Amino acid sequence: MDKDYKTIEEVLQKSVAFLQAKGIDNAKTDAEWIISSILGMPRLQLYLNLGELITGKKLDDIRKGIVERGNRIPLQHILGSVEFAGINIICDHRALVPRSETEQLVEHIIKRVDSGFDGTIVDLGTGTGAIVFSLCMHFRFASGIGIDCCENALALARENLAQFDHKGRISLIQGNWFVDDFKEIQADIVVANPPYLSHEEWSSAQPEVKLHDPKGALISKDEGMQDLLMVCEVAHDLLQPGGSVYLEMGKGQADTLLLALRRKFHSAEIIRDLSSIRRFAHAMK
Numbered sequence: 001m002d003k004d005y006k007t008i009e010e011v012l013q014k015s016v017a018f019l020q021a022k023g024i025d026n027a028k029t030d031a032e033w034i035i036s037s038i039l040g041m042p043r044l045q046l047y048l049n050l051g052e053l054i055t056g057k058k059l060d061d062i063r064k065g066i067v068e069r070g071n072r073i074p075l076q077h078i079l080g081s082v083e084f085a086g087i088n089i090i091c092d093h094r095a096l097v098p099r100s101e102t103e104q105l106v107e108h109i110i111k112r113v114d115s116g117f118d119g120t121i122v123d124l125g126t127g128t129g130a131i132v133f134s135l136c137m138h139f140r141f142a143s144g145i146g147i148d149c150c151e152n153a154l155a156l157a158r159e160n161l162a163q164f165d166h167k168g169r170i171s172l173i174q175g176n177w178f179v180d181d182f183k184e185i186q187a188d189i190v191v192a193n194p195p196y197l198s199h200e201e202w203s204s205a206q207p208e209v210k211l212h213d214p215k216g217a218l219i220s221k222d223e224g225m226q227d228l229l230m231v232c233e234v235a236h237d238l239l240q241p242g243g244s245v246y247l248e249m250g251k252g253q254a255d256t257l258l259l260a261l262r263r264k265f266h267s268a269e270i271i272r273d274l275s276s277i278r279r280f281a282h283a284m285k
Helices: 008-021 027-039 043-048 056-070 075-079 100-112 130-138 151-161 199-203 207-212 226-238 254-264
Strands: 081-084 087-090 120-124 143-148 170-174 187-192 239-248 267-272 278-284
Touching: 008 027, 008 056, 027 043, 027 056, 027 075, 056 075, 075 081, 081 100, 087 130, 087 151, 100 130, 100 187, 100 239, 100 278, 120 130, 120 226, 130 143, 130 151, 130 170, 130 187, 143 151, 151 170, 187 226, 199 207, 226 239, 226 254, 254 267, 254 278
Parallel strands: 120 143, 120 187, 143 170, 187 239
Antiparallel strands: 081 087, 239 278, 267 278
């Protein structure tokens, strides 16, 4: 990429061409996000201002962002945040970037739970805090606890928590579901997006995932099932009678997970995502 372009149209065209040459799948969308973020305007407004000139630092910042994306740095890291279920979540290398599939999990919970819910939500492996924060922002009378074993992830979650007026309803604690028993916690909803990739699946993942997401947030032993099965056990212990657990999983794991849930819980079901993949599980104690 050179620095000779000046209008939004020129910047957009050159940025898209650069990202396409680098093999970025969503080159046009990613270029729009980077340019609009730096210019401080909605993406669609770019096309209403194609002749507007871009100069100086903004031009340099756009070029830097486009080059970073071409080097397979995740778009969310470049932008510094992502919108997730109606809230803004700060993103960087300290925790897994919240995915659209996880947003679907949150939407399923919101559809199934009464809007006046005032119980306790526990998010196991909270990472950025996206799940528990978005649920507590929707369920205004609920309390939430985000648990993670990684201090770096919890530091990021604290930065995200500071954005919200949660009135003390949300807390973050460090804990490991393989070691800690969490006996002091009683939950009405447990939700988790635990590591569920096998090492082979991780090895074939995109560079954005392999190089920039924490490996420990992705890979689980026993073909990706170890953490999912442990979370089933922990969730059962945490939940009060009548409480529910909601889990995200990978392709091909539904049958094994459903069997484990039916051994422990009163009822269990598998929920498909928008691509009709058996992606989520729900069980009631």
